[in-house]
Amino acid sequence: MTVDRNTPVWDDGAWTPLPALDGDASADVCVVGLGGSGLTCIGELLRRGVSVIGIDAGQVAGGAAGRNGGFVLSGTYDFYHDAVARHGHHRARRIYRLTMDEVRRIAAETPEAVRLTGSLRIADTDEEAEDCRHHLAALRADGFPAEWYEGPEGRGLLLPTDGVFNPLHRCRILARRAVDAGARLYEHTPAVQVRPGKVVTPAGTIRCGQVIVAVDGRLEAIFPELAPRIRTARLQMIATAPTDEVRVPRPVYARWGFEYWQQLPDGRIALGGFRDAGGESQWTHDAQTCEPVQGPLERFLRERIGVHAPVTHRWAACVSFSTTGLPILEEVRPRVWAAGGYSGTGNVIGALCGRAAAELALGAPSELGEVFASAPESASIPA
Known part of the structure; x- marks a missing residue:
């Protein structure tokens, strides 16, 4: 193909x-x-x-x-409990509320492009699972919807107000x-x-x-x-042909958010991540794919998600990260x-x-x- x-x-x-x-x-x-x-x-x-x-x-x-990966998520770069520690409780809570409201506004504004499915944060290690529990406790303490989750994808958090879009x-x-x-x-x-x-x-x-x-x-x-406050990085993704090998009803974040995937309505899997596998070379303005990231993405697709459908798309994009x-x-x-x-x-x-x-x-x-x-x-x- x-x-x-x-x-x-x-x-x-x-x-x-x-x-x-x-x-x-x-x-x-x-x-x-x-x-x-x-x-x-x-x-x-x-x-x-x-x-x-x-x-x-x-x-x-x-x-x-x-x-990008087509995730429509509440919150900031930092998970909520980390955002509270980093930005202060009042600011973190206001931002989370504003982003929750914005998810609903985006869905209402372009319903033909959006699905409010909820999202999963999945832990890869016991340490990350414990962090997920702190994340859950912080959300619940401020009245934000969240649930503990254990299912085919693994264990972690279910965030019911999130979604996906094209x-x-x-x-x-x-x-x-x-x-x-x-x-x-x-x-x-x-x-x-x-x-x-x-x-x-x-x-x-x-x-x-x-x-x-x-x-x-x-x-x-x-x-x-x-320039002292932001730096551009390359993020990479792959997508497969339609498949019924797995069913992924919600978008998934795993390994502290480094990997992320969703299943499109036609059955395709869209997967991104492994920026860290590319090392310093991924801090670049070059929006072209490269093997140090594409290889781990495909292995993760086969071994972790369990999908063997052919890869039909490989692409990259540049985003900037702030201090x-x-x-x-x-x-x-x-x-x-x-x-x-x-x-x-x-x-x-x-x-x-x-x-x-x-x-x-x-x-x-x-x-x-x-x-x-x-x-x-x-x-x-x-x-």
């Missing part, structure tokens, strides 16, 4: 491309990045009645927004809606320069009152001043805002940050902006 290399399993090939910008343009706000956070930002701006131009160096959701399909829905609502969106239009009041592209300059850069992977390449485990959401230059550094949690926290960036750029009150602002710095990027 032919393997589709570096095309995600989510891509059905049905997208009608948007034009590239050809000439100068102007709008109240220019949004750089047409992934989940950028498109959510554009939707919020349109709802508030401002004119918007959105651009992307590639296609809609051509980066990690359309190439991330590329969702972004394409949001892009079409934005165009229908009056946004001017352009693919294959990279931002060559981002300055207060303007974004320079290869074929024209966009003049605007505010710029919002909603980009996750490679954000530090656009804003070198953020705090919380996103970058701030005015990095006068009238230039950045949203990114989602540390692998961009599907939900990225959507929250997209809306918050719109609120902040327009000078509106923003609970989301408040809860993510002024996060205490940490000494290093999460491993």
